[in-house]
Amino acid sequence: MESGIKHTLSKFADATELSGVVNVLEGGDAIQKDLERWACVNHMKFNKAKCKVLYMGRCNPKHNYRLGGEWIESRPEKKDLGALVGEKLNVSQQCALAAQKANHVLGCVKSSVTSRLCEVILPLYSTLMRPHLEYCIQLWGPQYKTDMELLE
Numbered sequence: 001m002e003s004g005i006k007h008t009l010s011k012f013a014d015a016t017e018l019s020g021v022v023n024v025l026e027g028g029d030a031i032q033k034d035l036e037r038w039a040c041v042n043h044m045k046f047n048k049a050k051c052k053v054l055y056m057g058r059c060n061p062k063h064n065y066r067l068g069g070e071w072i073e074s075r076p077e078k079k080d081l082g083a084l085v086g087e088k089l090n091v092s093q094q095c096a097l098a099a100q101k102a103n104h105v106l107g108c109v110k111s112s113v114t115s116r117l118c119e120v121i122l123p124l125y126s127t128l129m130r131p132h133l134e135y136c137i138q139l140w141g142p143q144y145k146t147d148m149e150l151l152e
Contacts, residue, residue: 005034016044017080028063035065054078056087082135101132 007020007030018035022028039046046067053074055062065072077086077093084094105128113120 005038007031007034009034009038022061022063023059024061028061028065031063032065035067039067048072052078054085054087056089098132098135102129105129105132 010017020031048067051072053072109124
């Protein structure tokens with residue numbers, strides 16, 4: 001499916017991403033050609049409303065891309081497999097969203113569980129809140145070790 005494609009093509013269950021380094025106008029044109037070639041060869045019809053461009057890097061020339069005759073809208077950030085990716089690759093927004101979700105779950109636990117015993121609260125924390133706090137932790141801090149790794 002990627003024959004003739006010169007840039008990185010990532011495919012997921014219902015999403016496809018085309019990415020590459022663009023430091024001159026010709027680089028953007030090459031990505032545009034790859035997009036058109038891949039769509040033509042695979043008879044792919046895109047939902048243009050869901051197609052977005054994410055520019056990364058300080059010196060990005062921010063080339064405009066199109067599908068057919070329509071320009072593709074750009075966004076400063078996007079959610080990719082549940083992780084919020086922004087043009088500055090800053091994880092603070094992702095961390096804030098994770099903390100907000102965990103606090104919401106904590107509020108639900110506090111209002112619905114009367115016991116404050118460790119035997120009750122710790123399993124609830126491990127099951128309900130911790131997954132929100134640790135989601136994509138390898139992306140945020142690759143040096144992070146899980147409890148299981150610390151025990152080994």
